[in-house]
Amino acid sequence: MALLEVNDINVYYGSIHAIKSVSFEVNEGEIISLIGANGAGKSTILKTISGLLRSNTGSIVFDGKDISQVPAHKIVYLGLAQCCEGRRIFQQMTVLENLEMGAYSQPDTTIKKNLEMVFERFPRLKERRRQIAGTLSGGEQQMLAMGRAMMSNPKILLLDEPSMGLSPILVDEIFDIIKTLNRDGTTILLVEQNAQKALKITDRGYVLETGRIVKSAKGKELLDDDDVKKAYLGG
Template sequence: MLEISSLRAGYGALEVLRGIDLSISAGEIVAVLGSNGAGKTTLNANISGLYRLFGGSIRFEGEEISKHTPERIVAAGVIHVPEGRRVFPNLTVRENLELGAYRRARARRSANLDRVVATFPRLSERFDQKAGTLSGGEQQMLAIGRGLMAEPRLLILDEPSLGLSPLLVEEMFELIRRLNDDGLSVLLVEQNVVQSLEIADRAYVLENGAIAMQGAAEALIEDEGLRRSYLGLA
């Protein structure tokens, strides 16, 4: 579904990503793990067309998208839920959700709104409330719900557990698992190593702009180097 080859990218003259090779097949959850500054958000921004590559290729369902506008990438079904939620604080919950269908799936907005509310019943209780007054967990639900309004073929989640309480983190990862069980392909970009590997099919570990480790999630969670570097375990 998504194939990234020899990706080099950055900002101005600064090269952040140095030769990334990564792929996602339909129906997979693929985790990209790494600490702050490893290049995870830069990777997402380039997949979404927010920046131009220095070199390499990004193909979605066989089509080169690295020179497409963000609008065209969204229209193809690549939906990015950014780090920090980025809801429109002065708009209501309903208005935020409806904006999710602005570029894609507008004709099915009403049906998709019903589907999102079924996934996040708490949002239906807040429909007329300003998004900026929601709790952090509710804003994360809203951000993901807004992404689902566009009927994603690939959903990119950037640090969805960031800033949430342990209980809400558990709920968030269970939600991602359920969405995947319904057939949604997910690129999960996270610092939360253990819970990401518990739900992912495969994972890549990003260090200093390069892939340091990759493989099946169940194998990586047992890897001694990963356990020492990221989990603090001997």
């Protein structure tokens, strides 16, 4: 059984039908990518899974439990963490406080252990733990956002545009980190406009067009797919 099963969800913004009967699944240990143009509905899908938006139909089954009606603040307790688009760190709190908030759902005893784990993965956050998060560089803020999400020990991590606004070197670094997290046991659901990079590390990918899944295949196959190449990979 899949770790995350999205069945036939439909999401509306007012009268706009943003997500149209989308279904897909993520198996344990996989890296799954949703790719598509700006406005295709990628972020909307992630927000619906994490409970910030609601689908009128269908179900979202995570780890054997239908979470489609569970309030957003309870979902992280089940082992699903999301890194929002635009990082969304708490700008006026310190790096350490941000990480502590990431572990809000965890008992006090595990916070210390998780903190060590995150500092080991992101040594730069350790150096800057007393710094106000808003003063970090873009790359550091992305690391903080990911570190914060990892503080809840998630089974699955939803990443929304982690490479947005970062320099090419940092983008490589972020994708390396995603691979390592996955190798160490975290299932990843990745939303990216940088389809090239995303598909290279992806087990399976789904292509989204105006709220509908139009194609799904192994990451490598999508990289070689003519339509995908034309639309998202620059030729």
